[in-house]
Amino acid sequence: MWADQVWAVLRKDVLLEARSRANVNAIVFFAGLVLLVFSFALGPNRAHLQTAAAGILWLALIFSGVLAFGRIYQIEAENGAFEGLLLVAQNRSAIYLGKMLGATVVMLLVEIVLVPLMAVLYDLDLSGGMPILLLACLLGTIGFAAVGALYGALTMSLRAREVLLPLLLLPVTVPILLGAVKATGVALNGGHGDLAVWIELLVAFDIVFVTAGLLTFEYAVGE
Amino acid sequence: MSGTPALELLRVAKLYGHTAALKATSLRLEVGETLALLGPNGSGKTTLLKIVAGVIAPTLGRGSVLGLDLEQDRRELRAAIGFLAAESYLYEDLTAEENLRFVLTMAGRRPDEPAVRAMLGRVGLVAQARERTRSFSSGMKRRLALARVLVLQPRLLLLDEPYTNLDAEGADLIDEAVRQAVAGEGSVVLATHDAERALALADSVAALERGVVRYAGSVAGYRMLGAQHVG
Numbered sequence: 001m002w003a004d005q006v007w008a009v010l011r012k013d014v015l016l017e018a019r020s021r022a023n024v025n026a027i028v029f030f031a032g033l034v035l036l037v038f039s040f041a042l043g044p045n046r047a048h049l050q051t052a053a054a055g056i057l058w059l060a061l062i063f064s065g066v067l068a069f070g071r072i073y074q075i076e077a078e079n080g081a082f083e084g085l086l087l088v089a090q091n092r093s094a095i096y097l098g099k100m101l102g103a104t105v106v107m108l109l110v111e112i113v114l115v116p117l118m119a120v121l122y123d124l125d126l127s128g129g130m131p132i133l134l135l136a137c138l139l140g141t142i143g144f145a146a147v148g149a150l151y152g153a154l155t156m157s158l159r160a161r162e163v164l165l166p167l168l169l170l171p172v173t174v175p176i177l178l179g180a181v182k183a184t185g186v187a188l189n190g191g192h193g194d195l196a197v198w199i200e201l202l203v204a205f206d207i208v209f210v211t212a213g214l215l216t217f218e219y220a221v222g223e
Numbered sequence: 224m225s226g227t228p229a230l231e232l233l234r235v236a237k238l239y240g241h242t243a244a245l246k247a248t249s250l251r252l253e254v255g256e257t258l259a260l261l262g263p264n265g266s267g268k269t270t271l272l273k274i275v276a277g278v279i280a281p282t283l284g285r286g287s288v289l290g291l292d293l294e295q296d297r298r299e300l301r302a303a304i305g306f307l308a309a310e311s312y313l314y315e316d317l318t319a320e321e322n323l324r325f326v327l328t329m330a331g332r333r334p335d336e337p338a339v340r341a342m343l344g345r346v347g348l349v350a351q352a353r354e355r356t357r358s359f360s361s362g363m364k365r366r367l368a369l370a371r372v373l374v375l376q377p378r379l380l381l382l383d384e385p386y387t388n389l390d391a392e393g394a395d396l397i398d399e400a401v402r403q404a405v406a407g408e409g410s411v412v413l414a415t416h417d418a419e420r421a422l423a424l425a426d427s428v429a430a431l432e433r434g435v436v437r438y439a440g441s442v443a444g445y446r447m448l449g450a451q452h453v454g
Contacts, residue, residue, distance in 0.1 A: 091331075
């Protein structure tokens with residue numbers, strides 16, 4: 001039953017996103033623009049581009065994530081839908097997990113467009129490091145979305161939510177972003193030296209953040 | 224006045240800063256009865272309903288619904304209370320059918336197709352079952368909002384200005400929902416400006432004015448005292 005409720009929230013969020021399309025289009029455009037601007041700024045030097053690629057990719061994903069986390073609660077604001085949802089939901093943690101997975105799906109869709117675009121703009125060969133890149137993107141996105149889905153709920157009713165969300169979100173997600181950038185760097189530039197450490201860091205923080213979100217969401221959305 | 228009441232409020236108050244939206248309000252509603260909650264704008268009707276529904280917490284006082292404490296037993300109360308609020312609580316880009324299925328799932332009920340269809344038929348929206356709510360008129364949205372509440376079969380139904388945006392046929396639907404709820408041992412709190420309509424359905428009346436209960440008692444007593452004297 002709890003799993004059905006998680007699925008219902010996830011399905012509803014993805015369905016609403018697919019029907020409006022405004023958010024994914026805006027996020028992809030914005031993230032693509034970040035990659036393009038940095039490729040111009042760094043010039044045609046292939047070595048410079050490859051060294052900076054992992055950081056720039058995650059910079060674009062951070063901006064995309066902040067937009068996505070705001071949006072998953074913005075769709076609840078119309079007609080007081082979130083209030084209505086809280087009044088009937090038997091398991092509020094299911095709302096959190098559904099929203100977190102919904103944001104993850106949106107961000108992964110953005111990454112599906114962004115990574116090939118980055119490979120073209122930055123002249124990257126992804127064939128060798130693709131499994132590591134996929135793992136780094138997946139784990140990094142889950143951790144980032146775990147915090148974003150919680151803080152998005154905390155800030156949704158505030159007037160200054162657009163300012164407060166990144167201010168609250170980014171300091172907490174530093175370990176996730178650090179691990180994701182380092183693991184992505186290994187995928188793009190080769191070498192496996194510290195990869196296991198960064199992957200372990202990502203897995204550990206994913207578990208911590210998702211668990212914390214499940215346990216605290218009920219209180220985060222109280223009166 | 225015996226047994227567990229459907230709703231009991233004891234000196235419940237709600238303050239916003241130094242402004243009191245509701246002052247030391249005590250009310251009792253028996254199971255299987257309807258309470259008409261009357262009063263002008265700003266009298267505290269919506270605040271009272273929101274406290275009972277669990278949208279906001281009271282600043283002072285305590286209360287219970289069907290023996291469950293308003294603050295301690297919130298999770299159990301979610302299954303017992305249905306709240307038709309001023310806002311529809313609908314997702315505009317979901318269809319009518321999807322809105323009902325979603326709310327059933329989240330309430331821990333099975334989203335049966337026949338039950339959803341039957342409820343849409345009851346509010347006259349079966350032909351629009353697969354249309355997005357965004358394309359609905361305000362009256363149709365109000366009907367769907369009613370269906371969203373009734374499909375959960377609540378034991379205490381809270382209706383906040385339910386006749387808003389509804390034509391005569393839609394208003395009759397509300398009256399019928401109240402009668403059916405009471406016939407099934409449910410209880411109803413009906414907050415409205417349409418006093419005559421509410422009094423025709425109600426067993427008791429509470430008249431509020433500026434957050435204070437000016438009258439609480441029988442419909443006959445309310446009529447006898449004259450509405451102008453009791454808010």
